[in-house]
Amino acid sequence: MENNFQNIDIQTLIPQQPPFVMVEKLIFCSVEKTTTSFTIKNDNIFVENGIFTQSGIVENVAQTCAARMGYLGDNQTIKIGMIGSINNFEFTGFLPKINDKIITDIVVDTEIGNIVLLDTKVVCNKKTVSTGKMKVFLTDFST
Numbered sequence: 746m747e748n749n750f751q752n753i754d755i756q757t758l759i760p761q762q763p764p765f766v767m768v769e770k771l772i773f774c775s776v777e778k779t780t781t782s783f784t785i786k787n788d789n790i791f792v793e794n795g796i797f798t799q800s801g802i803v804e805n806v807a808q809t810c811a812a813r814m815g816y817l818g819d820n821q822t823i824k825i826g827m828i829g830s831i832n833n834f835e836f837t838g839f840l841p842k843i844n845d846k847i848i849t850d851i852v853v854d855t856e857i858g859n860i861v862l863l864d865t866k867v868v869c870n871k872k873t874v875s876t877g878k879m880k881v882f883l884t885d886f887s888t
Contacts, residue, residue, distance in 0.1 A: 755770060769781075781849050797840055806851065809849045810881045814826060829882045849866070
């Protein structure tokens with residue numbers, strides 16, 4: 746596996762396509778942990794009144810999981826995943842603005858077959874934006 750993450754085109758790892766891409770760089774990826782970054786742009790579909798919404802944060806977390814699956818996958822197909830559940834997802838009251846960069850960490854709690862349970866944390870400007878748990882199902886469908 747390549748360890749020079751900055752040279753990876755994130756869109757080769759995820760099934761989402763513009764304008765629905767909510768991750769831009771893979772910073773780190775292992776079986777246990779994945780980290781991505783994303784800079785909020787004014788034309789993002791989840792920006793309202795200059796603020797990146799909670800829905801955008803949740804989608805960013807899900808796409809971080811997709812990037813993990815794409816990076817650790819067989820490099821031939823990009824499988825499509827679905828959010829199965831979101832638990833104990835808490836927002837701190839601080840949401841990123843246009844031009845802010847968010848850093849998203851997912852840590853695998855449990856992985857059984859095509860089900861992954863994740864602990865998640867999103868940070869912006871050294872402030873926690875959200876934490877929570879997400880369950881993602883990997884389907885047999887691919888792009």
